[in-house]
Amino acid sequence: MSDGVQAAGASLDYYLIFATPDDRDRGAPPLGILVEEFVLCDDHTAAGIDSVEWSSATGAWGDSSATSRDIRTDALLRSRVIAVSRHDAGDAYQACGGGEPPPETEIRTLFRERQPLPAAAPLDLGATGSRFYRVLFAGELGGGGLANVRSALRLEPIDDPLARVIGAATATAADHTFTWELRRIGPGIAWCLDMTVRLGTGPESAIGALLHHHRQAIRGRA
Structure with a gap:
């Protein structure tokens, strides 16, 4: 538009x-x-x-x-x-x-x-040719919901002594490299999905498609 x-x-x-x-x-x-x-x-x-x-x-x-x-x-x-x-x-x-x-x-x-919603462009990481996106989710996931989300997002455990970062994953699509983490924001307050995109030569529509997939995966399994 x-x-x-x-x-x-x-x-x-x-x-x-x-x-x-x-x-x-x-x-x-x-x-x-x-x-x-x-x-x-x-x-x-x-x-x-x-x-x-x-x-x-x-x-x-x-x-x-x-x-x-x-x-x-x-x-x-x-x-x-x-x-x-x-x-x-x-x-x-x-x-x-x-x-x-x-x-x-x-x-x-x-x-x-x-x-x-508060408008803010994705963080441009400059010389690395990367962008950073954050998707917020209100409330608590609970044990079952957290296990479901880990599976849906294919998260590998991360050694985080404070248990703020639950897991991370990396994938390549349309020549872009995606890395995402599931992070806790305060006990019982909210969660966020942080996604970094290292831009390749493929269409940027792949970024929106993966963001949508991850948002729906969390929504459907929380």
Whole structure:
């Protein structure tokens, strides 16, 4: 796009929101469904989040900017939310009386208010021809979630006496070399995925594809 901002493009993210953490854990019907899409700059950094929320009480789609913001800042709300696939979100939508879930092209037309994210270009490491990206994740992974993420990201253990860096991995794609680390930011506060890209001659779209893959891997296994 001419303004250098574009939707992530691969798929939307779906979350089921329950009345209590117990309802979430026992699979009770959700109160609503939150749908999000990251909006990216041309350099693959996130500029904002588009979202919309469906309520099982009203059967209608409505504004979700507060919910989208709060699941990243409110630990109690996060305990009532679970990330799901589009298929599982569709099953919940039908079970709550919503009928056939709308296609993603239609859901995107319901986005009304964009939640802006702090804009910052990836760190340019200068003469090395490398870039540095950081992806933040709120909350705690837990033992099972951490094991799942380690496997999904193919992390090798790192000897870190303070256990801040959980593991690292390296791969090459489209002539770029990627190195990533999973790092803890304070106990129970947040995690981050740090990725360094040594640029090659291939298309830069490979950078966005790997960032998207890693973000979805953590989202789906945490």
